Amino acid sequence: MTAEIITIGDELLIGQIINTNQAYIAEKLNGVGIYCERMTTVGDNAEVITDAFTTAFNRVDVVCVTGGLGPTHDDITKKIVCEFFKTDLVMNDEVLDHIKSLAQKRNIAMIQSNIDQALVPKDSTVIPNHIGTAPGMMFKRGSKYFFIMPGVPYEMKEMIDSWILPLLEKKNTESVVRHKTLKTTGIGESMLAQQIGNVAEVIGTDGMTTLAFLPNPMGTKLRITVKEKSAESAQEKIVRAEQFLRSKIEKYIYSDDEKDLEDVVGDLLKMKNLTLATAESCTGGLIANRITNVSGSSEYFLGGFVVYSNQLKIEELGVPEKLILDFGAVSKEVAEAMADGARLTAKADIALSATGIAGPTGGTSEKPVGLCWIGYSDAEITFAIKFNFGDNRIRFKERASQAALELLRRKLMKLS
């Protein structure tokens, strides 16, 4: 089965918001073997929306539409879909009851625009919206499906997960698509490709297995994709390709199941029964924030110190003032003292630290913007490693947090 995703909204076309719905839907469809062939984004314009509906519904089996179902005047999807499927809106009592109970629960007065949200096309099937007011809709024509969902990401996600996917999974039996992603960090894309060498050896040239290189500031993901008749043969090909890649670049791979580095180090810390603390200057709390994005992180993460001022470095972490005066706040010596200080103050087994110049200003010729020291401390060893993460402040912080977590991973796994 093939799919197309249509996202509707002027806010997307003027670039005001980033389209995360497309990726979510595509990934989920893929998981049940439905390949998304195209994604189209159009504005709040009846003619263009109708054209997109027509083209998509002609060429694929499943069309997923999001956006334009809200309570405000710029939401026109429902009207257009009625014209497209030649039907009318009728009041749906079940939906209305749901909206009323939601309003009551949230202690919000019902207004006319809320009531109008309970109007749905006559011959559609309602997809319940458990967390919001706008219902989703499904039309089925022959073997084809047309789904319409709200543009609010978490409402859309809930509909995909609890309603649409279970339905589609049952219908799609013709082919199996399987992916495996190996996430690497600490090595550039070209160098990674060179170390891997001739991929055709393993993936073949029939186009049924592909290997993609996906670089981002956190590292490069390697994605193996296999399309096969059966789950068994797909699985076999995935395993063979993964073994080949591991034989070439094992130490750079931190995850093979879409886990982020914070999940991976969390698992390692839990397994080894170790606790962690952080001392951050240039990363400003991002390392702690990433660690605590993991549910259950309170088991191993004791806490962190965001020591932006030198005073806090000295008073909270016990960094000797003389070190700051002699070497500067951005130095190997201070990174090491911060890591030691965080570990001892928080009574943790391990501590990570980061001090650097995130920019875009504040660099000197000796210590340019982008310079960063990442420190590590445990009961046996303290050290710091020098990096340059470039002159974009946000990217600098991302890359520095990634390097700190990777340093911890390699240490915990006893990798060089």
Add this chain to the structure above:
Amino acid sequence: MTAEIITIGDELLIGQIINTNQAYIAEKLNGVGIYCERMTTVGDNAEVITDAFTTAFNRVDVVCVTGGLGPTHDDITKKIVCEFFKTDLVMNDEVLDHIKSLAQKRNIAMIQSNIDQALVPKDSTVIPNHIGTAPGMMFKRGSKYFFIMPGVPYEMKEMIDSWILPLLEKKNTESVVRHKTLKTTGIGESMLAQQIGNVAEVIGTDGMTTLAFLPNPMGTKLRITVKEKSAESAQEKIVRAEQFLRSKIEKYIYSDDEKDLEDVVGDLLKMKNLTLATAESCTGGLIANRITNVSGSSEYFLGGFVVYSNQLKIEELGVPEKLILDFGAVSKEVAEAMADGARLTAKADIALSATGIAGPTGGTSEKPVGLCWIGYSDAEITFAIKFNFGDNRIRFKERASQAALELLRRKLMKLS
């Protein structure tokens, strides 16, 4: 002038990465009065890419393509574009020199795939890539433009900003599109719409002015769009619409120029010459991370305490152990004590705190997942406010950080 954006990559179609390039390009084009009519995403498939090129180049004036220019085997855009424009690849010495110098600077050995990146279509104009190895390309046919850029976001952005936009800005003189966005927080979308009332009064019904409601976990953005013949009349209409909206919902508007809340409170703190510290439990460093995303934040942000363990709450922030025993770590009393403790320890003028249950586990009937206390402390007053941010961990943290910063903004602006 109209535009279409084509993003290429299997990684997009399987939803492995979120497409941020589209939004960036669309926003920039819009700023110079070029309206993006459609965005299309296709996979690494020659036939589909060619079809997308053909359709787009027929219906709009400017086509922007990203993706598939990397050094690895799955990057096929250059080959397809040569066929599309009936031309061949030739070695470009300037590009080759640039790649060589980049490799030298980064201390990386040149390999064949790097050298191949200097191959460009014969009758295209090279768009220099100052920060990466893959050059961009421009084709001009009549009054139409066709741009091809790498998929790596920061390389693409640099080409748009320093090369493509200056060129297009000179060419487009026929119409002016202006946007103004008012960012609100602390009020739901429906209630906001109701408080605003009849927008048609102000924006008219000719379709040349539009108002869009854009909800997200951080709040709701209101976007006014005006399409006019002259910059002056566009500006006038924008001002009128903004005045109308402000007369209805002033206190919820925290930004009118795309600034984030962390930028706004940063400006206020700088203006008032006040310093800030944070004490975070459930937000795990996100508040500090957002504050330090702002360049120059070291002027007013002294530091933060991520006190995940009770021990650190007690020892670092001086939260009385009795408070934790009597009221629990997630309580008004502890939120207030954390804020006081952070302020005194960091010697800051103001401190914010957050303690809550981010979930998805750990809730009780009395203190459910989603419960959060946000605390505030300055020399004159200490208080905490209760919220419920729902049961999605990441969204909980986002919403809690937003509520904390909004609380600070309202306090600094003396709003109720």
